[in-house]
Amino acid sequence: MSGWDHRHVIDLSAFSTDDFTTVLELAQRFRNLPVTGTRKLPALQGRLMTTLFFEASTRTRSSFELAARRLSADVQSFAPGSSSLVKGESLLDTARTYVAMGANLLVVRHGCAGVPQILAEALDRSGDRVAVLNAGDGLHSHPSQGLLDLFTLARHFSPDAPSPEALRGRRVVIVGDVLHSRVARSNLWALTACGAEVVLCGPPTLLPDQFADFVAAPPPGQAVDPVPHRGPVRLVRSLEEALPGADAVMTLRLQKERMHQHLLTTLESYHRCYGLTHDRLALCGRPVPVLHPGPVNRGVELAGALLDDPACSLVEEQVRNCIPVRMALLYLLAAADG
DSSP states (O other): TOOOSSSSOOOOGOOOOOOHHHHHHHHHHHTTSSSSSSSOOOOTTOOOEEEEEESSSSHHHHHHHHHHHEEEEEEEEEEEGGSGGGOOHHHHHHHHHHHHOOOOOEEEEESTHHHHHHHHHHHTTTTTTOOEEEEEETTOHHHHHHHHHHHHHHHHOOOOSOOOEEEEEEEEEEEOOOOOHHHHHHHOOOOOOOOEEEEEEOOTTTSSSSGGGGTSSTTTTEEEEEEESSOOOEESHHHHSSSSSSSEEEEEOOOOGGGGGOOOOOHHHHHHHOOOOHHHHGGGOOOOOOEEESOOBTTTTHHHHHHHHHHTOOHHHHHHEEEEEEEHHHHHHHHTTT
């Protein structure tokens, strides 16, 4: 872990293969902690983590707060509706207020892309020793979700020693609303960094052709790609064509609000074309794991029987992995700050 040099975690495009290795190894250690007796470690004793969530969240917020408490950190939560934002206070001044109260770690979720990055840069300029962790910003990025999805797959393929090598040469199919998914974007950076082939599948309204080149170059503002050789990305419109030979399938939440934008006809027609069922999964040619970042629209992205089938569904395993992965990130950011 001596090679970890990230002061903030904003986007997985900035992660090297060694960075992914570090997170997976540390998450595995935390995952293997005994579930009986005391479950707290003193690693972050005396540190304060503040969650600044401007969007609703169940899994992300709860797991970050549990992760911090298991590392003995203090936890402070922010509620926009009862804050001074309603009186006209700026978002940056709100963040600075919490830093002045002693926050060492800010976990930020916002509906606008770029907000965590803007906060991190502003706090750095003012000399504040605080780490910013992006918990989801607009359509841009959700790095901790991408990491826990990666950890879940790596543990599936290599239970005792999950690492990027466990994904090398694997074919992972991502199905659904890629256009509006920050989770899909983070998974693209993570999976290709580990040498996996990613097959994207969905209708043109939810999966534009440009996504075939998504990882071809670093995003604006990032000078170089820390991964010299990434796995390939390709687009397939038919689910029946995408599934044969797959090693894992990830479905994305279909955001029903998009139907008002005329991007879909009906949920029933979407399920007929892109919904995952036991019969469709059999097209892979062998048993393969199924993932979904949640929350799941039963009978739309996934058939209920498939979601509840422990022989193939890793959805609950993803939830279990929320805490150790986020413990790893908090520990690494705190360690980087000394």
